[in-house]
Amino acid sequence: MMGFFKKKQEILHFPVACQKIDLNQVPDAVFSQRLLGDGVAIVPTGTLICAPCDAEVVQIFPTNHAIGLMTPLGLELLIHIGIDTVELKGEGFKRLATPGQHIKAGEPIVEVDLEYVKRMGKALETPIIITNMEKVQQIDAKDPSVLMTITLK
């Protein structure tokens, strides 16, 4: 009987050493205006971008700067490393996982050369958003110990 009222939640952990910021602070309207979905953003200080939860790697963009994940509860996550980093054409990004792979929380997906990205004048703000928002009831990013908690409908 107790289980009947329990909401389904996905807890996402930090994918890398970072500072958490609001999507409003991302210098790109596609993300700050939540055009592709809602969530949170980080400014990475570490170089290994890892899975924020157990997930299937749906896609790593050909230039390795963006990752698509599917969580066990069916949420689609997009991790977009830096802003306008597609222009780097793959330089500074190294993929460590393979599309189709099922990975555990904390396993590395992409390694990013932060110094190179900065030197090339690209912002490091990294949006992490849910792209199938129709499944989401609430996103909670206030808890400083996790990336965000997503409550599903």
Next chain:
Amino acid sequence: MKIVKIESKMGIHARPASQIIAFAQKQACEIFLIKEGRQYNAKSIMNLLSMGVRFGEEVGIVAEGPNSDIAIEEMARLLLSIE
């Protein structure tokens, strides 16, 4: 099926993807983009980003439902206008 060749140097990345999806989601018909024989739902953000379309690649457009012909033409125009 209408086929367009992507002339944008960076392919279909986040910015143009958001325009394509916004357009597709407004259509009553179903729209799919085809790449290398695989079908991707233009109304799904993750589907579209999963296509990983690069410069010079060809993308097919199919649509089914109300005003599908107009939707295909408009989608082709959008894909060709990506910077």
